[in-house]
Amino acid sequence: xAPIVLFYNKELFEKAGVQPPKTxxxxxxxxxxxxxxxxxxxxxxxxxxxxxxxxxxxxxxRIGGPEVFNAIFEGKPDSWLDPAVxxxxxxxxxxxSAEGFIKGFSSITADSNADQALLFTGKAAMMLHGTWTYxxxxxxxxxxxxxxxxxxVQFPTVAGGKGDPKNGVGNPAQYMSISTKATDxxxxxxxxxxxxxxxxxxxxxxxxxxxxxPIVNGIEDKLDTSEDKxxxxxxxxxxxxxxxxxxxxxxxxxxxxxxxxxxxxxQLFLKSITPQQFAENMNxxxxx
Amino acid sequence: xxxxxxxxxxTTAARGQSEQTEKRKAALAWLTVPALFFFLVFAxxxxxxxxxxxxxxxxxxxxxxxxxxxxxxxxLADPGLYNALGLTFLIMIASWLVQTPISLLLGVxxxxxxxxxxALAVLYFLPLLLxxxxxxxxxxxxxDPNFGLATGLGLPFLAxxxxxxxxxxxxxxxxxxxxxxxxxxxxxxxxxxxxIPKSLYEAAEIDGAxxxxxxxxxxxxxxxxxxxxxxxxMVVGSLTYFDLIFVLTGGGPGNSTRILxxxxxxxxxxxxLMGPASVIAVIxxxxxxxxxxxxxxxxxxxxxxxxxxxx
Numbered sequence: 199x200a201p202i203v204l205f206y207n208k209e210l211f212e213k214a215g216v217q218p219p220k221t222x223x224x225x226x227x228x229x230x231x232x233x234x235x236x237x238x239x240x241x242x243x244x245x246x247x248x249x250x251x252x253x254x255x256x257x258x259x260r261i262g263g264p265e266v267f268n269a270i271f272e273g274k275p276d277s278w279l280d281p282a283v284x285x286x287x288x289x290x291x292x293x294x295s296a297e298g299f300i301k302g303f304s305s306i307t308a309d310s311n312a313d314q315a316l317l318f319t320g321k322a323a324m325m326l327h328g329t330w331t332y333x334x335x336x337x338x339x340x341x342x343x344x345x346x347x348x349x350x351v352q353f354p355t356v357a358g359g360k361g362d363p364k365n366g367v368g369n370p371a372q373y374m375s376i377s378t379k380a381t382d383x384x385x386x387x388x389x390x391x392x393x394x395x396x397x398x399x400x401x402x403x404x405x406x407x408x409x410x411x412p413i414v415n416g417i418e419d420k421l422d423t424s425e426d427k428x429x430x431x432x433x434x435x436x437x438x439x440x441x442x443x444x445x446x447x448x449x450x451x452x453x454x455x456x457x458x459x460x461x462x463x464x465q466l467f468l469k470s471i472t473p474q475q476f477a478e479n480m481n482x483x484x485x486x
Numbered sequence: 487x488x489x490x491x492x493x494x495x496x497t498t499a500a501r502g503q504s505e506q507t508e509k510r511k512a513a514l515a516w517l518t519v520p521a522l523f524f525f526l527v528f529a530x531x532x533x534x535x536x537x538x539x540x541x542x543x544x545x546x547x548x549x550x551x552x553x554x555x556x557x558x559x560x561x562l563a564d565p566g567l568y569n570a571l572g573l574t575f576l577i578m579i580a581s582w583l584v585q586t587p588i589s590l591l592l593g594v595x596x597x598x599x600x601x602x603x604x605a606l607a608v609l610y611f612l613p614l615l616l617x618x619x620x621x622x623x624x625x626x627x628x629x630d631p632n633f634g635l636a637t638g639l640g641l642p643f644l645a646x647x648x649x650x651x652x653x654x655x656x657x658x659x660x661x662x663x664x665x666x667x668x669x670x671x672x673x674x675x676x677x678x679x680x681x682i683p684k685s686l687y688e689a690a691e692i693d694g695a696x697x698x699x700x701x702x703x704x705x706x707x708x709x710x711x712x713x714x715x716x717x718x719x720m721v722v723g724s725l726t727y728f729d730l731i732f733v734l735t736g737g738g739p740g741n742s743t744r745i746l747x748x749x750x751x752x753x754x755x756x757x758x759l760m761g762p763a764s765v766i767a768v769i770x771x772x773x774x775x776x777x778x779x780x781x782x783x784x785x786x787x788x789x790x791x792x793x794x795x796x797x
Contacts, residue, residue, distance in 0.1 A: 244650070245649050245650075245735075245736070245738065247736075247738070300632070301631065301647070302631035302632070302645070302646070302647035302648075302650055303650065304647060304649055304650025304651075304738070304739050305629065305630065305631050305646075305647050305648050305649035305650045306630065306631070306632070307626065310626070310627060310630070312630055312632065312633055315632075315633060316632060321632060452758075453545075453756065453757055453758040454757040454758055454759060456757075457752060457756040457757035458757070461737075461740075461741070464738050464739060464740055465740040465741075468650070468739050468740055470740050
């Protein structure tokens with residue numbers, strides 16, 4: 199399981215005397231606190247675009263609940279024009295305007311892991327990212343993770359929003375998937391292969407040692423003996439208890455719609471289109 | 487090849503000799519077969535394929551359907567096409583304006599026979615040896631606002647949002663393209679300058695012309711065809727700038743560096759719309775051919791005439 203979580207730098211939070219955000223209002227007030235301190239509130243590798251998408255995935259879930267994206271996924275007419283989509287876009291642009299993201303975030307790429315480096319070098323206080331970044335931060339962060347300075351929480355709630363705060367988004371199955379066109383028998387053998395052929399003891403141990411949670415139930419004992427048990431249990435519980443786990447949009451949608459999505463998200467974050475235009479542009483891709 | 491052969495019978499030749507040339511011509515024609523074969527397989531056939539695909543509905547993997555004129559109408563009605571076209575020409579013109587004077591001057595400079603110039607010429611040549619993707623990744627790392635050159639060298643003015651502000655990103659693209667391709671054009675100009683007969687300069691010196699006058703009245707006119715060759719390569723080549731921009735900006739921020747070739751790739755291989763991508767490919771071919779023809783015309787009708795008459 200690789201959900202998206204909110205990472206934060208505990209040292210900076212202690213210095214500012216604040217707690218990690220529980221609501222969107224907390225987020226906006228933390229933005230001010232950290233900007234006054236001269237620290238960037240959020241790290242973001244905006245040039246990679248899918249990094250910005252993670253923000254929309256969570257915000258839309260917290261504001262409108264999973265139903266909104268499900269309707270989009272099913273290609274229902276005008277599903278992108280849902281008021282929750284517009285509100286999501288508005289909130290994002292408010293956050294950009296309040297300098298919530300580090301200056302020059304559009305020039306930062308996730309490929310070089312510069313976004314993670316900003317968090318563990320203390321240049322940014324928080325980062326919304328996939329749990330797959332944990333291993334990298336542990337390796338490159340010079341004891342940042344080992345000294346317990348890396349904090350992690352679920353994405354905050356939005357006042358008046360419909361989404362369950364326990365909902366998760368991200369990559370649910372380590373990129374393993376079964377074609378819907380397969381017969382029942384084929385699906386059974388595929389599942390068996392995943393269980394016995396791929397997720398062997400060795401593979402499970404390797405996942406855990408690299409700071410990731412494999413998609414297997416009942417591995418609590420194994421997780422508890424790991425030196426990363428706090429993080430691994432957090433991820434395991436998040437995934438296990440999530441009423442809804444939304445797959446990353448760019449993988450859930452068709453390639454045609456996904457490419458348009460990333461392009462429009464980029465423009466939304468640059469404020470070169472309004473939330474309304476964003477919704478309309480995306481609405482035109484339904485069924486493609 | 488044919489030139490050399492056809493000039494032979496210009497002397498009042500005997501009949502036997504011209505018969506022999508006919509035979510030799512026929513034999514030489516056979517030599518073009520391998521080249522023609524490759525041209526056919528790697529240029530004509532794919533071109534025809536792209537033209538046919540522009541009327542097809544295909545995601546690159548599944549079955550190919552017939553779309554009729556739909557792709558053409560949808561692409562021609564898309565404002566993205568005109569944005570891409572405008573950017574392509576903007577980058578083309580800006581690249582020419584930046585690269586031509588630099589490579590011309592560097593070419594003239596490195597054509598000199600002094601030893602330090604030869605050493606510098608080798609250094610100038612280096613960027614050409616690097617792959618575009620490597621160049622793009624290196625520049626991206628150097629320009630990272632937090633961990634790049636700005637911090638490393640303590641030069642705060644380098645900490646710009648290079649890839650996040652449209653005009654900065656565009657300027658950066660033009661700069662990096664120039665950085666990579668100036669060496670190549672320098673080489674062309676260096677060769678051109680070395681072809682100019684020394685006697686022209688000696689005569690000019692006796693007449694009292696200084697270095698600047700010599701440059702404008704001998705070097706530049708003598709380089710006419712070199713300039714046309716280099717410009718053709720620059721202009722037509724700029725239509726295919728893809729790898730560098732793809733890695734450097736990915737067409738962003740927004741669509742501000744999404745030139746035609748990149749637009750084609752993103753539509754075809756990211757959005758899986760092979761039909762519309764093929765439409766753009768056809769447009770690219772037409773523009774490329776038109777530009778190449780236009781630049782050839784610039785050379786004038788006396789193209790094959792000598793510039794060294796009277797020497």
